[in-house]
Amino acid sequence: MGVTRPVPLGSLHLTHLVVILSDDSSTFRPNPNSIPGAVVSRLSLYLRELQHLIADGKETTSSSQLGRRLGFTDAQVRKDLAHFGHFGHPGIGYRCDELITAIRKILGTDREWQVALVGVGNLGRALLGYRGFAQQGFRLVVAFDTDEEKVGTRIEGVEVCHLSRLGEVLLEKQIELGMVAVPAVDAQEVTDELVKSGVSGIVNFAPVTLKVPEGVSMVGVDLARELEQVTFTVANKLANPD
Amino acid sequence: MGVTRPVPLGSLHLTHLVVILSDDSSTFRPNPNSIPGAVVSRLSLYLRELQHLIADGKETTSSSQLGRRLGFTDAQVRKDLAHFGHFGHPGIGYRCDELITAIRKILGTDREWQVALVGVGNLGRALLGYRGFAQQGFRLVVAFDTDEEKVGTRIEGVEVCHLSRLGEVLLEKQIELGMVAVPAVDAQEVTDELVKSGVSGIVNFAPVTLKVPEGVSMVGVDLARELEQVTFTVANKLANPD
């Protein structure tokens, strides 16, 4: 990002110099490693809430309104957004549409992403039918399974191919993201295949920790784990009711 | 937890005095509010990994082995567990079965939990068929929907009742946990019903932030959000490849 060259007079106190030099003039893109995962995760929530606000006919909002609706402080909302630029208007707040555009750009969902699903079992089928993906710009274009009954059919309009054709099809369809919904024992093998085929991000629904090389990003969703988070609180609240 | 009364001689350096006074002599149960959510979330991962280790025939493990497999440091593993008691054996490590028992007790999954599902759409059906719940002690006993086609049938062996019977059925079946898999617009209403019917914990799959009263615990799972976490990293890695 060649920003370290000598800077003329006066510019010395610019904190976000790269905004000016970069050809993408509207959004500051810091090294993702320097952004806490929790911030990114909240960004998704802000986006979701802004979409609800727009649906309710609101034009603008404020850090305190956004925070209140999500259970965060106003300062947190502002600090989170400040990682990426200046999106607010002092005295006014944030214009919902503006902020939505900005957050989508940050999250990378200002364009469509082609997604493949591996594993058309119970969960896989549900993922194929889930409307929420399309709404956020994710296009589930193909699914894979080894079950000959399923291979060749279309489920929810999505073609099911044999797992053995994974590499070939992913390349042909230019797929960048994968979702793994196979049994735990098969998940690592499938993941290795996805990585070999050039996928750059994976969401894993199998209850195992998967190894991926540097440069491939990976998020795990474990349904039983979510329930355990709840039972912990419930069990301990019962044992310890203030 | 009346521990503040005068303590005789010698006991002054006991950190976990409550262990001795409590009638549950094996596990320290601190106020859940004092345990960071991140710790609890890792506890689930430790449990999962220990189960894999047992399946591989390992009798014992160590904080460094456990950490390495999950991408944490050994110190983190030890510190996390230290919140709840002394489960390890210096020089040896942790006995897998022992630690599994201890973590289940902490998470509250040392017993079965009766779970109800509301919303038998795509996702709901997948949840009904998901084996992972039973494996961790969650029993999905009943589902609710408003679709007359589904009401009265059994899906994956689970009875589907009409939503209007929610209160009655939950009480009768002594249900403690609910999973919400209805469209976003209906989620708050359904949640209010669950709470009114005495459910103490909820996992919400609708992309909205739900309000629940103090004392009801709530976890949200938003599938599009998970994908957004991945695209953020991918998009920014592409823009910023070190």
Add this chain to the structure above:
DNA sequence: GATTGTGAAAGTGTTCACAGCG
């Protein structure tokens, strides 16, 4: 020799509080 449990140090993330701006 290996490994835990834990204070102390280092590192991160959150909240406060207010200057500056519309």
Add this chain to the structure above:
DNA sequence: CGCTGTGAACACTTTCACAATC
């Protein structure tokens, strides 16, 4: 006047490093 953006204070979390233990 209301609200943002932000340095500084605070709180929390992780890592280090080592005495204690088997």
